[in-house]
Amino acid sequence: MSWFTRALNSSIGKKFVMALTGICLILFLIIHLINNLTLFAGPELFNTVVKNLDNIKPLVRVIEIILVIIFVLHIFNGVKLWWENKQARPQSYAVNASSENSTLFSRTMIYSGSIIFIFLVVHLRTMWIAFNFNPEVHHNHTYYEYVSAAFRDPVYSIAYIIAMILLGFHLNHGFQSAFQTFGWNNKKYFPVIQKIGFFYSWITAILFALIPIYFLSGGGL
Amino acid sequence: MNTNKLNLTLRIWRQKNANTPGKFVDYKVSVSPDSSFLEMLDDINNELESKNQDPIAFESDCREGICGTCGLVIQGHPHGPIPRIATCQLHMRNFKDGETIYVEPFRAKAFPIIKDLMVDRSAFDKIQQAGGYISINTGSAPDGNAIPIPKEVASEAMDAATCIGCGACVAACKNASAMLFVSAKVSQFALLPQGQSERYERVQRMVKVMDELGFGSCSNTYACEAECPKGISIKNIARMNRDYIVAKIAKEEVV
Numbered sequence: 001m002s003w004f005t006r007a008l009n010s011s012i013g014k015k016f017v018m019a020l021t022g023i024c025l026i027l028f029l030i031i032h033l034i035n036n037l038t039l040f041a042g043p044e045l046f047n048t049v050v051k052n053l054d055n056i057k058p059l060v061r062v063i064e065i066i067l068v069i070i071f072v073l074h075i076f077n078g079v080k081l082w083w084e085n086k087q088a089r090p091q092s093y094a095v096n097a098s099s100e101n102s103t104l105f106s107r108t109m110i111y112s113g114s115i116i117f118i119f120l121v122v123h124l125r126t127m128w129i130a131f132n133f134n135p136e137v138h139h140n141h142t143y144y145e146y147v148s149a150a151f152r153d154p155v156y157s158i159a160y161i162i163a164m165i166l167l168g169f170h171l172n173h174g175f176q177s178a179f180q181t182f183g184w185n186n187k188k189y190f191p192v193i194q195k196i197g198f199f200y201s202w203i204t205a206i207l208f209a210l211i212p213i214y215f216l217s218g219g220g221l
Numbered sequence: 222m223n224t225n226k227l228n229l230t231l232r233i234w235r236q237k238n239a240n241t242p243g244k245f246v247d248y249k250v251s252v253s254p255d256s257s258f259l260e261m262l263d264d265i266n267n268e269l270e271s272k273n274q275d276p277i278a279f280e281s282d283c284r285e286g287i288c289g290t291c292g293l294v295i296q297g298h299p300h301g302p303i304p305r306i307a308t309c310q311l312h313m314r315n316f317k318d319g320e321t322i323y324v325e326p327f328r329a330k331a332f333p334i335i336k337d338l339m340v341d342r343s344a345f346d347k348i349q350q351a352g353g354y355i356s357i358n359t360g361s362a363p364d365g366n367a368i369p370i371p372k373e374v375a376s377e378a379m380d381a382a383t384c385i386g387c388g389a390c391v392a393a394c395k396n397a398s399a400m401l402f403v404s405a406k407v408s409q410f411a412l413l414p415q416g417q418s419e420r421y422e423r424v425q426r427m428v429k430v431m432d433e434l435g436f437g438s439c440s441n442t443y444a445c446e447a448e449c450p451k452g453i454s455i456k457n458i459a460r461m462n463r464d465y466i467v468a469k470i471a472k473e474e475v476v
Contacts, residue, residue, distance in 0.1 A: 007469040011398070011438040012428060012462055081438050085396035088330050088437030094232075094245065095323040097297030098395060101447035106440060107395060177441040183463025185456050 012181075014077050019178035021074040026175065026200070028067060033207055040214065043144035050131065050143045075117060082110040105173040112170040119163035126150060144220075151215035161209045168205030175201055226251045227313055230321040231265070233277060239333045245323070254314035258301065259284060259291060261313060278336040284309040286450065289385030292392065293338055294325040299389035299448045307387065307450045327388055329397035330435045342388050344434045345402060349386075352426035353406045357418050368414050378412035381405045383451045390445035390453070396437025401445040403431050404461035405453045411464055421468035425476035428465055 007013045035053075038045045053060055098107060105112075130137045130146055137146045151157050175197030179185065184193070214220065228251050236243025252261045259281050266276035282290040286307040293308045295301040301311040316322060324338065332340040382405070390401035407424050410416025416423070439458060446455045468474070 003469070003475050010428060010465075011400075011432050011436075012465045013469070015438055015462070016466060081440075085398070085437035085440070088397035088435060089328055089395075090330055091328050093294060093297055093325055093328055095294075095297035095325070097302070098442075098444060100298070100302075101393060101444040102395075102442035106442035109440065173441070180441045180455070180459050181439075181462055183459045183461075183466060185459030187456075 014081055015181045017073055017077045018081065019181035021070045021077070022174050022178050024070045025074060026171065026178075028070075029171075029204055033204055036211055037207065039144065039147060039211055039220070042220070046144045046147075047141050051141050054138075071120075075113075078110065078113055103173065105169050106177070109170060109173060112166040115166050116163060116170060119160070119166075122159075126156070148215050148220050151212045154216060157212035157216045160212045164205045164209040167208070168201050171201030171204065172198060225254070227254055227316060227318045227320075229313075229316060229319070231261075231324060232321055233324045233338070234326055235277070235337050236326075236334050238336055243334070243337075252313050254312070256313045257284075257309060258293075258295070258311040258313065259309050277338060279338040281309055286310045287385060289387035292327055292340075292387045292389060294323075294327060294392055296323055299327065299392040300387075300450050304447070305450060305452055307385070310450075327392035329388075329391050331397065331399070332388060332391060340388075342386075344436070345386050345388060345399070347434060348399065348403055348427050348430050349406065351430040352419070352423035355410060355415055355419065357415075359415055370413065374412055378409050381408035381412065381453065381457055384409075384449075384453050385451060387450060389448050389450060391436065393444045393448035394437065394439075395442060395444065396440055398439050398445075399431050399434075399436040400439040400458050400461065401449060401453055401455065403427050404457035407461045407464065408457040411460060421464060421472045422474045422476060424461060424464040425468050425474065428461070429476055 008017060035049060038049050127147070127150075131143060132138060134146070137143060151160070176190075176194045179190070179193050184190075228249070231248040231250060232245045233248060234243050235246045248265055250261060250265060252264070256264075259279070262277060262279055269276045279293060280290045282288045284291070286309060289307070291308040292299060293301070295308070295311070300306060300308045301315070303311055303315055326332075326334050326338045327340050327342075329340075331344040332342055335341050384402060384405035386402060388399075388402070391397050391399050394401075407427060410423065411420050441455075443455050446453065
């Protein structure tokens, strides 16, 4: 192994990959959220936005490939770390006081992450595939109509909302954790980072969750 | 002197050696609230020995919270439920009459159980041997204030150096990670002028050995800082991460 792969496979290296890919995904979510919020402005704006993205398809495809790489690295490293960390304590404690010394968010990253992963697969299947390959949606540019119909299904919408709450959980720990991993913990700005992380994660989760709530409660009809 | 004795049930982990499975054994005790936790265990052992039974193996040395030898997981907390003290500084007045107290050894793959509550922490020695020292010749004692070090820096280095290497961070961490310990040992030198020449080689060597010994990675839950008897800050872990990343990206030593 070269020095580079050895560095990335060290305990700090794996954490660094988690933090770096996590920050990239956090930035991606902001762009995704801004796109989605145009749903509230009605079919015209949303369909135009998606159509415009369709016009620059080659660029979008490149970004999609980069995103896939980032996701794969984040998920692969996350599962690997979880598995290795489990091995580090073969026998667990009879009494566990972890709720008194750490936050629930920090201890459940693998669970919130796994559910977000399931959500991601369903989300790609329902939204991404329809937007790209469903002839009715893709050729007629009826993206808005497709999305609003999907969210009027209460089962789909409630599952979506639950996934967004868990996304909030995941981001709430992940945001400040990434800065700690980079070593950017300084008493001047770390409390600010923690606050930004808190507001970013819950505002993102709530705004995403508002979309199914909007359509479920009869909005956009 | 408090004469009202506490009646407690101690559920203590008994294990013959690393290869045999252990189990909890209950001991009913009537103990003075003024007794320390380890004195109570001494009393139990005296009684066990008088009955020709195998005493409970546990470690202790200074019994004033500075050596880092003692270390039990009491009610799920390394060094017990009271923050910022070692097991030897824990007194029975902190428990309620009639309580059942679980006493377990530190549990980590890198800290195999020797017997009962006693674990082998020589993994920490191996990490220290990999770089927890200064090997350059620093000469004889310099004149006072010949090397100016600001008070804040000296204090931060001293805070890192108060780590007694007890292993409570490993015991508390859900991943049995040793990063708080290693980062304290890295930081106490990284902050001071004498530690600079070996700074980036040291962090790489110590992290490498830490990884090889089977400790987990850091999940930034900060349970270690909450349970550390000396209150070592997780800012040291950030410093270690930073130095390690800088070392891998910008420095030429291949460790």
